[in-house]
Amino acid sequence: MKDKKQQLDAMIHEHQQQDSGVTPPADLWAGIESRLEERPVQQTATPIATKWWFAGGLSAVAASLMTVAVIVGLQSPVTKQPDVSEWYLLAQQMNQAQHQQVDAMASGYQLAGYEMTQNNYIESLASLRNAKQQLLLSMQENGGDAQMIDMLRWINEQEIQLLKHAYQQQPVLEEI
């Protein structure tokens, strides 16, 4: 009987030793615990209430802007000008390039001593420039199309040709 009791005590003792598990060589728990304790401290730096105020304010401003935009859009559909078209933007670019080219040509001829003397050239150039302005204005108002761009290109070509005629005095002779 005593043997059984001793056997039982030995088994309990053995079980208690096994249940204690493997003990790590170094105790890391203290470091882990301290890191876990730091997080709540950081969270308290930005109060949740402030964030909600900020988000709410932004939403209110955005909603106000949208409301104003919708009201303005609804109240003035007739007076609003149509958007500037791609054709008009292209025409403007062509016009700027043409302007620079014409200025450079005229300066070059004048520096070389040529003068534009004949009135009919001046009048025709004025007609072309006036036509160009009307074309651009119409494209600004109505959008324009490929045909009007082609017309503008042609007017620009005519302007260059007429400038050449107006300043140049003799034809270039060709070899036969």
Added chain:
Amino acid sequence: MKTVSLLASALLASASFMAFAQQSVDKTLDVSAGTRVYLNNERGELEVITHDKDQVRLVGTLDKRAEDLIFELRGNGVRIEVRTPEQNGWSYNDEDGSELTLYMPESSPLKVEGVSMDVNASDLSGGTDITLVSGDIKLTNASQNVLLKTVSGDIDASQLAGEVVLETVSGDIKDVENNANRAKYQAVSGDLEVRSNALRRFELQNVSGDVRMKLPTIDDGQVKNVSGDVELHLGLSDTATLDASSVSGDLLFRFSDDVNASFNLKANAGGDIINELTADKAEESRWGTASSLQFSAGSGAAQVKVSTVSGSIEIKRD
């Protein structure tokens, strides 16, 4: 004594130069068929006459300022050049210019260049190219490629055939009895009149002048117009394309035959569209500054596209 002899030498030299400057010319070269003829003369008058001989002959008087005359066969061409001192400015007196008559084979291509010269030519079948700065061109009965260009002068043409290009700046163009298949007209500051029973394809470019063209049934027409009024009488084939653009000018189309075409008409900046072919009316744009009209007449086979800025479009039956 020495001074007197020097003066005498100078006077003799001067007299000999004057004699050369006013000299007559009569030169002839034998050529083969198709030999090209190139003539350059600064001022005066030139008449071109064709003959049956294989010869090029130049007759007349040279410019008073002429220093030299080149008249030679070079490669497959005859080169004729009246050389004068280079002069800037426009102080020319045409009465002192050359008075020349050129005889040449009818089949030879002709190229003429001049500054202040009038040219009168006829019966050329090898191609004609005349380019002047200031002067009138008169050409009758010419075929193949015909290019007439004068900056400040009139063009008076008749019975042209082949492919024709007529250009003037500050001058009028008249082209009647045109037998060409294709033609291009360009006029600035001048009026244009064209009458043809043969033209199938044409291109018109006009600035600051009025245009009147009477054409047969065409296959292709291209019109660009600024500050001028254009009146076209024409018919349209079933495959025809007619494109016209105008700024500050009126376009009037009078169709001679039954029209089978689809029309796309657009007027900007207050322009008007007047349609008397059908009952269709133009619609104004939302902003009220433009109007447009699309409709078909007959089978709608041909395509007509017309656009104007600050001008009217009018279409009607002739």
